[in-house]
Amino acid sequence: MCGGNDHEHCSVPGLLLRNPWDEEPAPGQELPQAAAEAPRPKAVRSAVWKRRKLWELKRHLHCPVIGTCLDIDTWRRLARARSLAVEQMSDYEVHVHFVGACAQRNASSLAAQKALDRAHEGLLRRFARARSREQLEALWAQALSAGEVPGGFWALVSHPRCDATLVDRAYEDVHMLSHQVGAGQRADLKKHQEARIEIQRLRDDVDDLQRRNRQAIDHRDRRITALEAELAAVIKQHRAAQARESDARERLERLGGQGHQERMTAIAERARTAERRASRLRHEVGRWQEACERADARARAWEQECEDQRAQREALERQLAPGAAQCSGCTASSESGCPNLCGRRILCVGGRSHVIEYYRELVARCNGEFEHHDGGIEDNPQRLNALLSSADAVICTTDCVSHDAYNRSKKFCKRSAKPCVLLRSSGVSTFARALEQVALQHAGQVASAQVSLLPSR
Structure with a gap:
């Protein structure tokens, strides 16, 4: 993963956005002009916590978020939409481009924010119901065990109630998971190579089997041709024998008649x-x-x-x-x-x-x-x-x-x-x-x- 060694995290913002209607004016004071002119809604929440934006995260979190939470094909589509020459860029170059762009608010970071929110909408709603650090920690452990690391990591680090300790823990989990994934990929590559060798051997066996089958089919065809010729000859002889038998019967009938038949019996x-x-x-x-x-x-x-x-x-x-x-x-x-x-x-x-x-x-x-x-x-x-x-x-x-x-x-x-x-x-x-x-x-x-x-x- 890219990113420096700086493990500091921004503290949870303590600013509460309040509706002007939630506060009563002090004695002798009037409501603000905007509050006086604005109509009062039917139901107004007392306080709203805002999720962190991508560019509001610490820089060392951009690399795991970009590399883990969305696949490289999605980043390539976003880069292509930004008119970048992604065909001449490697996967690493695309990754570095978005990691650098997320350091501040711009068109690329806004597109990345929308893509992340759209891809992990379900987990974001689930994490949004958490009201304490313990609930966030339990949801992150559940996402790890269920294999929902991309969405869970984004929902956790962007949650307003996630503190620096929990962010560090999630960062460590994703970091170690990347090592495990790399080791698994190496094992998969080895198995893939062995599978390729086995497939080639099976292909050779199939080719040899097909060759033997073709030889057997050719031999069978030749045998069928010979048998058909022999059958035709036998049919010809049989017809000739039937013709001779019919001729002999006619001669016998002409020569002997009934008496000859009795003698033959x-x-x-x-x-x-x-x-x-x-x-x-x-x-x-x-x-x-x-x-x-x-x-x-x-x-x-x-x-x-x-x-x-x-x-x-x-x-x-x-x-x-x-x-x-x-x-x-x-x-x-x-x-x-x-x-x-x-x-x-x-x-x-x-x-x-x-x-x-x-x-x-x-x-x-x-x-x-x-x-x-x-x-x-x-x-x-x-x-x-x-x-x-x-x-x-x-x-x-x-x-x-x-x-x-x-x-x-x-x-x-x-x-x-x-x-x-x-x-x-x-x-x-x-x-x-x-x-x-x-x-x-x-x-x-x-x-x-x-x-x-x-x-x-």
């Missing part, structure tokens, strides 16, 4: 009968194909089972052969047909009780140690953990074992990376085949260890 009936028979045959062929597939699946299962039985029988024969007995240590050769367990401890989980001794004998023939746990039927389930820890390989029969022992054996072997063979039955031949698998796994591990120990060239 009989042929069509025979064709339908043949089609129904073919459908039944196709259905029957499908059933036979499904039966053949099921038979092939059963044959493959039987072949696999026979192969397993043969392997188990051969394993049992090799282990029960006369030359396979009394294997000593790890020196037994594979030529004898007996797998060499090399003293490994084999744990059998589950199995039928009458074959356990055969299991033990087979393990002993294969140079191994045999341990057995019945799978939780009679043996303590807690004993299974100790046997699993001491075993080198585990063989579990799935047809005669509890679920708990089965699951614990699988999990333990998987966690400790020990060989685990699951048997579908408790037969002796099946167990013999499992011993061969354990021996083969051990031989593979030994070979891998030997290869890793070979010196690198």
Whole structure:
């Protein structure tokens, strides 16, 4: 805001304008000539307070009044009415012109006074009803909270009962409000810049969307054109087919008449009968194909089972052969047909009780140690953990074992990376085949260890 540092305000004028009729003449005096000649009105107020004019305010108030109480467009219109070249003047120059002109009574200050009174007529009437400083202070606070600062400030500083302290307070409020408005404008400018960037981005997105839409529309138009051409060709072919059908009907009517039609009906009936028979045959062929597939699946299962039985029988024969007995240590050769367990401890989980001794004998023939746990039927389930820890390989029969022992054996072997063979039955031949698998796994591990120990060239 412009204006000097002078914060002095003019005091409230104490002069009361009185009507000559309000005073009675003193004894021996006569009324003034003007009072004697003037007619007495019906109702005359005892005293009238005059509002301050714009040029009667302190100079430092002109800047906030001009800058706050009316917008710059109104000041430009007033300047244009005074024949000023406002097109070549900036907003600041227009503001400075009226601030300087309001220092005294002249055409510009009178025009400004009328514009201010006309713009804030409602608030002026509201403030005119105030009869004390407290009422003025309350009205100013109400105008601040309601956002009626322009009209409230003009009505306050021009009110005859407004003292210097209240004027200073209003000046400070407007001064700080201008700072807040400036900060708000800066924030609004920042938001405006961000909004411009967002609008540009949205415009780019819209342009891209319009471009894609145009491409899609062009593709659709080309597709519609192609389909219309294809439809025209199909319609042409259909019309040609209808023409041929009509010609054929005419020829048939000329050649065969009613008898030909009956023959055609009989042929069509025979064709339908043949089609129904073919459908039944196709259905029957499908059933036979499904039966053949099921038979092939059963044959493959039987072949696999026979192969397993043969392997188990051969394993049992090799282990029960006369030359396979009394294997000593790890020196037994594979030529004898007996797998060499090399003293490994084999744990059998589950199995039928009458074959356990055969299991033990087979393990002993294969140079191994045999341990057995019945799978939780009679043996303590807690004993299974100790046997699993001491075993080198585990063989579990799935047809005669509890679920708990089965699951614990699988999990333990998987966690400790020990060989685990699951048997579908408790037969002796099946167990013999499992011993061969354990021996083969051990031989593979030994070979891998030997290869890793070979010196690198």
